[in-house]
Amino acid sequence: MLVAPSILSADFGHLARDVEAICDGGCDLVHVDVMDGHFVPNLTIGPVVVEAVAKAATKLLDIHLMVENNTFFVDLFAPLAPGYISFHIEEEKHPHRLIQKIRGLGIKPAIVLNPHSRPESIEFLLEDLDMVLLMSVNPGFGGQKFIPSVIEKAKRMKDLVEKRNPKCLIEVDGGVNDKNVHDLKAAGVDVVVAGSYVFKHENIAKAIESLKV
Numbered sequence: 001m002l003v004a005p006s007i008l009s010a011d012f013g014h015l016a017r018d019v020e021a022i023c024d025g026g027c028d029l030v031h032v033d034v035m036d037g038h039f040v041p042n043l044t045i046g047p048v049v050v051e052a053v054a055k056a057a058t059k060l061l062d063i064h065l066m067v068e069n070n071t072f073f074v075d076l077f078a079p080l081a082p083g084y085i086s087f088h089i090e091e092e093k094h095p096h097r098l099i100q101k102i103r104g105l106g107i108k109p110a111i112v113l114n115p116h117s118r119p120e121s122i123e124f125l126l127e128d129l130d131m132v133l134l135m136s137v138n139p140g141f142g143g144q145k146f147i148p149s150v151i152e153k154a155k156r157m158k159d160l161v162e163k164r165n166p167k168c169l170i171e172v173d174g175g176v177n178d179k180n181v182h183d184l185k186a187a188g189v190d191v192v193v194a195g196s197y198v199f200k201h202e203n204i205a206k207a208i209e210s211l212k213v
């Protein structure tokens with residue numbers, strides 16, 4: 001399992017220190033939650049702060065857009081050369097066009113599904129994606145309870161990925177811990193995002209290690 005700690009749960013007064021701690025602690029990606037106060041009822045960070053995160057990070061950034069105007073935000077963050085940019089299918093009228101734009105900028109495109117969205121809704125986009133992100137909480141806040149139906153959804157997503165594009169990774173985000181990560185692994189999930197579990201743990205490296213099942 002690859003591990004992408006979400007810096008949403010970091011101490012923003014010591015952000016560079018916390019980003020260094022997860023990178024030194026063995027994370028695979030640094031997950032960055034960008035919220036605009038419109039698509040979700042929360043506001044987080046913009047390019048100035050994400051640039052500071054990128055400077056402190058020794059791993060690739062995995063930027064998760066929770067915004068209304070995806071194209072505007074892709075243009076805003078592309079100069080920081082993240083590894084991945086993911087956008088919500090629920091908020092994009094022209095997902096195929098946006099995937100091409102992200103790839104054209106040298107970034108791996110990913111699509112996010114909210115808890116209610118069906119895996120089949122993106123079946124014909126899978127061959128153009130590097131990753132699919134399944135939300136296991138309602139987007140907007142860290143520290144929420146894991147929604148167990150994501151396990152069945154991940155299995156269905158895995159079947160579709162195997163059929164359409166076996167190289168496409170499946171990522172799950174929200175309420176992930178050292179208990180439910182085993183069910184996620186068995187369902188075919190490749191990457192977990194974990195915020196509060198990692199940053200509230202007394203030892204960040206051990207927390208990351210415990211998710212590498």
Ligand SMILES: O=C(CO)[C@H](O)[C@H](O)COP(=O)(O)O
Nearest residue numbers: 139140142143174175195196
């Ligand atoms: O996208 C998110 C919220 O929209 C966060 O990445 C997610 O909730 C991770 O935090 P936690 O592990 O505390 O649930």
